[in-house]
Amino acid sequence: MFEIVAHAIDVARVRRAVHDPGFGAILVFEGVARNNFDGRQVVQLAYEAWPEMAIPVMAEIGAEIARRWPGTRTAIVHRTGIVAIGEPTVVIAVGTPHRAECYAASRHALEELKARVPVWKKEIYTDGSAWKANATT
């Protein structure tokens, strides 16, 4: 499951997408809208995506993970539009036979998503807004 959605993410649905009776570990990572950046109060976030490119890139990341950690299943859902503080902006579920590769694959999926998937974030303050890029390291 690799999706861009314009509504609240159904976290349980993302988890179900990677469920397998042969798995001993499932990790569900939620990236959540935070209320501050560099000491400035953020009232909400607005995400924009290019789904036609974002979804294939997310699927590519999932395929890379399956090659690097065989037997792994990955699902990624990213939200667009206005996201209230505390709500998930992205959900990554990874299922694996054992726990070690589950932690590694989950982290890998998030870092690759931040670097490669065409999604943009605008922070909205009480007195303005700004597009915010991910750190490159």
Next chain:
Amino acid sequence: MARIKVLYFAALREDRGRAEEDVEVHDDSTLSEVFAKLFAGSPLMNMPIAYARNLAYASGSDRVEDGDEISFLPPLGGG
């Protein structure tokens, strides 16, 4: 001349005032040349963008062909 479709996102979309447009550029123009032409004089002309051509990441030195769909990607903010 090559007729291409350009997609804009995030800060570049706001700067351009539209999400996409068809433009004509010289044959064999590179992606970075197209960006420089379209955003000449814009406050975003020096933004560290990535390039996409026909739904795949591309290099700024890649040349456009008639019928291409291209985009300039502002620094990503997903996650």
